Amino acid sequence: MSRSERTYLGMFTEGRADGDQQGDESMSTAGIEEAYSSILKELGEDVERDGLLKTPLRAARAMQFLTKGYKETVQDILNDAIFDENHEEIVLVRDIELFSLCEHHLVPFFGKVHIAYLPNKKVVGLSKLARIVEVFSRRLQVQERLTSQIAEAIKVALEPAGVAVVVEAAHMCMVMRGVQKINASTVTSVMLGKFHDDPRLRRETLALINK
Numbered sequence: 001m002s003r004s005e006r007t008y009l010g011m012f013t014e015g016r017a018d019g020d021q022q023g024d025e026s027m028s029t030a031g032i033e034e035a036y037s038s039i040l041k042e043l044g045e046d047v048e049r050d051g052l053l054k055t056p057l058r059a060a061r062a063m064q065f066l067t068k069g070y071k072e073t074v075q076d077i078l079n080d081a082i083f084d085e086n087h088e089e090i091v092l093v094r095d096i097e098l099f100s101l102c103e104h105h106l107v108p109f110f111g112k113v114h115i116a117y118l119p120n121k122k123v124v125g126l127s128k129l130a131r132i133v134e135v136f137s138r139r140l141q142v143q144e145r146l147t148s149q150i151a152e153a154i155k156v157a158l159e160p161a162g163v164a165v166v167v168e169a170a171h172m173c174m175v176m177r178g179v180q181k182i183n184a185s186t187v188t189s190v191m192l193g194k195f196h197d198d199p200r201l202r203r204e205t206l207a208l209i210n211k
Contacts, residue, residue, distance in 0.1 A: 032060035066101055069138030074153045077135055081125035082158065090201075091123065092116040092208055096130045102173050103140035111169030111185070114209045117154055118161035118194055118201075129154070143169055143188050151190040162193030164205050 036056035040047050047056065096113040115129050136149045151165040166189045175182050195202050 029057070029060050029064065032063060033057045036060055065138075066099075067139055069135045072135045072138070074132060074135055074157060077131045078124065078128055078157055081128045083123055083125075084121060085119060085123040086121065087119050087123060088161075090116050090118060090205060090208070091126075092205070093126055093129050094209055096133050098133060098137050098167065098169060100137040100139070100141045100146060100169075102171060103142060105173040105177070106140070107172040107176065109141075109143065109169045109171040109173075109186075111167065113150065114164075114166040114168075115150065115154065116164040116195070116205050116208070117158060118163075120159055120161045122158045122160070124154075124158055143167055143171075143186055147188040147190050151192055155192055160193065162195040162198075162201070163190070164192070164195040164202070165190045166206075166209055 033056040036059045037047050040052060040056065045052060047053070092114070093116075094112075094114045096115065097110075098113050099108060099110045101107070102109050113133050115133075132150055132153050136146055136153070147165050147167045150167075151163045154160070154163050154165075166187065168185055168187050170185050174180070174184050191202060195205060
């Protein structure tokens with residue numbers, strides 16, 4: 001296994017005692033809460049008014065939830081969910097809901113992920129593919145990197161004959177600000193192994209995704 005492959009499956013694997021982790025999270029929440037309070041003040045708001053009294057804390061907890069993927073690993077998610085199986089045809093899970101935060105403006109992008117792989121004596125519990133999407137989407141992201149990380153994680157975990165990942169998403173940084181194009185969507189794809197090398201297989205897979 002290469003260094004880059006170990007990185008995909010080994011991110012944030014160093015555990016801490018529960019007490020230490022809870023203490024660190026509490027300190028982190030307080031720091032984020034204070035930062036949000038400062039932002040609101042700089043915007044000209046009164047953080048002491050009724051509607052905003054608990055907003056910095058709520059926002060801090062929301063941000064921690066939206067970025068909880070930093071504390072999760074693919075190894076933990078897959079656990080014992082990889083099974084020996086002789087199935088050799090395409091396995092496809094379509095329309096996995098995606099929610100993430102753009103790392104450039106900290107606003108959401110959301111859409112769907114389609115994942116296909118060609119088993120090589122190993123299959124994974126289907127719900128785990130959605131969990132892999134969660135691990136990487138619950139971080140500050142760009143869609144291109146997110147697509148690659150999902151594909152590489154599946155490649156490393158299952159060693160399949162091929163992996164295909166297609167992501168379709170709408171970006172609020174385009175819809176709410178900037179060019180304000182409300183109907184714009186972005187499609188990214190990563191094709192590995194046979195999906196990359198075999199145009200017929202790639203066409204078949206894309207046809208199944210768009211069916």
